[in-house]
Amino acid sequence: MRIVDVNEIYSPTGGGVRTYIDRKISVLASMGHELIVLAPGKEDRIEHRPGGGAIHYIKSRGMPFDSNYGLFWDPAPIHARLDELDPDVVENCSPWRSAWIVLNWQGRAIRSFFMHNDNLEAYAKRWFNRLASEERIERAFSWYDRYLQRFLREFDTVVTNGPALTRQLTARGVRVDTTVPLGIERTPFSPSLRDEQLRAALLAQCDLPPDAHLLLGVGRHHPEKRWPMVIDAVQRAGARVPVGLVILGQGMDTQTLERHIGSSPHIRLFHPVYDRARLAKIMASCDAYVHGCGTETFGLVPAEALACGAPLILPDSGDAAELANPLYTESFRERDAVSCADAILRMCARDPAIVRRAAAVASGTVRTDETHAAELIAHYEAVIAAKSGLSLPHAAHAARA
Structure with a gap:
C-alpha cells in the first residue's frame, strides 16, 4: 500500500x-x-x-x-x-x-x-x-x-x-x-539507561546537589505547552524542597520563558535532543517527567519517559492523562500552577525506589x-x-x- x-x-x-x-x-x-x-x-x-x-x-x-x-x-x-x-x-x-x-x-x-x-x-x-x-x-x-x-x-x-x-x-x-x-518506538527506551553521574551533572547545571530532585520537561516552546505554568509550579515547590527543572526544546516562546525564569538558577532551558539514545538516557536519569499540556491528543513524550521508567507528573486532562496510574503518577488540575506544585511536592515525598520500580514495571506496557x-x-x-x-x-x- x-x-x-x-x-x-x-x-x-x-x-x-x-x-x-x-x-x-x-x-x-x-x-x-x-x-x-x-x-x-x-x-x-x-x-x-x-x-x-x-x-x-x-x-x-x-x-x-x-x-x-x-x-x-x-x-x-x-x-x-x-x-x-x-x-x-x-x-x-x-x-x-x-x-x-x-x-x-x-x-x-x-x-x-x-x-x-x-x-x-x-x-x-x-x-x-x-x-x-x-x-x-x-x-x-x-x-x-x-x-x-x-x-x-x-x-x-x-x-x-x-x-x-x-x-x-x-x-x-x-x-x-x-x-x-x-x-512509541520502544527499542531506544529503557529504565536500565539510568545514569547517576548524568543525573548529578544535570542537577549541578541547576545549581543543586545530588540529593535534590531532578524534573525533566520536553517540548517546543509554545503557549499550548504551558511551560510558564510548569515553571511557576517548580518555583513554588522549590520553596519547600530542593528541586530543579531541565526543559529540552525551542520555539517561538523561548525568550518569553527566559524572562519568566528570571534569575532562578534551578530551572534551565536546553536545546532539543534529537539523538534518541541520548534523550532516552536523560529521561531514564531524571526523578520525574513533568508535562504541562492538558490538550495533548496522545502524549508521545510522556509515553517515552514512562518507557524509560520515569515517574510522571501529569495534568488531569488530555490523552497524556490516559498514562496516569497512582503507582507512578501524581496528577494536577490542568492550567493550575498551585495544583501542579502540590503534585510535585507529593512526588518528592514518595519513596523514590518504590515509585521508580512501579514505573519500570509499567515501562514494558507502553504501546x-x-x-x-x-x-x-x-x-x-x-x-x-x-x-x-x-x-x-x-x-x-x-x-x-
Missing part, C-alpha cells in the same frame, strides 16, 4: 508530529508499505529515507508567527505530485486549505482525515478560559464544529490518534470513524508504534474494501499491487 500524507504540520524542526511521521515511515516500510509525506518547504526537494518512503518538500509560504512550519496554498504542485505518485490512501491532518486541496484532487485513492489535534481545545479554550466557561466557549465556536462537519463528510474515513480526542470531538457531534492510538501502524493499515484495507465492493483479502491485494 502506498500512503501519501499531505501534512502542513510536518517540519524537520518540529516536535511530536515529526517524531511520529519519521518513525511511521520506517515502520510501514518494514511491513512492506510506503509512506510519502508532502510537506511545506523553503524549496522543492526530496529527502529519501533508508528502507523506503520519503519526504517531498514543496516550496510554500511560511506560517506567520512560527518559522518552523509552512502553509500550502497553491493546489497545482500538490495535485501534480499526487498524480505522479498515484497513492492508495491520501492522508491529511489540517482542517484549512490543505484539506480542500486533497478533496479536490481527482485521483483514485481513499481520503483519510487523521486528527492529530483539536483546535478548539488547543487554542480557543486556552485563549478565552479566563473570560468564559468551557460551555460558553464551545457555543461561541460552534461554527468551527459545523465547518469540520462540512468537509469531513467528504472524506472516506476520519481517524483520531487517541481516546481523549475522540471523546472531545464526538461530544460536540463531530464525526469520528475510528480511534487508532499512537505508539508501540508497530501496533499503531498495523491497526491503521488494517483500517485502511477495510475502507478500501468497502468502497470498492471487494472482499477484504482482494482489496488488500489490489491496494498492494
Whole structure:
C-alpha cells in the first residue's frame, strides 16, 4: 500500500508530529508499505529515507508567527505530485486549505482525515478560559464544529490518534470513524539507561546537589505547552524542597520563558535532543517527567519517559492523562500552577525506589508504534474494501499491487 500524507504540520524542526511521521515511515516500510509525506518547504526537494518512503518538500509560504512550519496554498504542485505518485490512501491532518486541496484532487485513492489535534481545545479554550466557561466557549465556536462537519463528510474515513480526542470531538457531534492510538518506538527506551553521574551533572547545571530532585520537561516552546505554568509550579515547590527543572526544546516562546525564569538558577532551558539514545538516557536519569499540556491528543513524550521508567507528573486532562496510574503518577488540575506544585511536592515525598520500580514495571506496557501502524493499515484495507465492493483479502491485494 502506498500512503501519501499531505501534512502542513510536518517540519524537520518540529516536535511530536515529526517524531511520529519519521518513525511511521520506517515502520510501514518494514511491513512492506510506503509512506510519502508532502510537506511545506523553503524549496522543492526530496529527502529519501533508508528502507523506503520519503519526504517531498514543496516550496510554500511560511506560517506567520512560527518559522518552523509552512502553509500550502497553491493546489497545482500538490495535485501534480499526487498524480505522479498515484497513492492508495491520501492522508491529511489540517482542517484549512490543505484539506480542500486533497478533496479536490481527482485521483483514485481513499481520503483519510487523521486528527492529530483539536483546535478548539488547543487554542480557543486556552485563549478565552479566563473570560468564559468551557460551555460558553464551545457555543461561541460552534461554527468551527459545523465547518469540520462540512468537509469531513467528504472524506472516506476520519481517524483520531487517541481516546481523549475522540471523546472531545464526538461530544460536540463531530464525526469520528475510528480511534487508532499512537505508539512509541520502544527499542531506544529503557529504565536500565539510568545514569547517576548524568543525573548529578544535570542537577549541578541547576545549581543543586545530588540529593535534590531532578524534573525533566520536553517540548517546543509554545503557549499550548504551558511551560510558564510548569515553571511557576517548580518555583513554588522549590520553596519547600530542593528541586530543579531541565526543559529540552525551542520555539517561538523561548525568550518569553527566559524572562519568566528570571534569575532562578534551578530551572534551565536546553536545546532539543534529537539523538534518541541520548534523550532516552536523560529521561531514564531524571526523578520525574513533568508535562504541562492538558490538550495533548496522545502524549508521545510522556509515553517515552514512562518507557524509560520515569515517574510522571501529569495534568488531569488530555490523552497524556490516559498514562496516569497512582503507582507512578501524581496528577494536577490542568492550567493550575498551585495544583501542579502540590503534585510535585507529593512526588518528592514518595519513596523514590518504590515509585521508580512501579514505573519500570509499567515501562514494558507502553504501546508501540508497530501496533499503531498495523491497526491503521488494517483500517485502511477495510475502507478500501468497502468502497470498492471487494472482499477484504482482494482489496488488500489490489491496494498492494
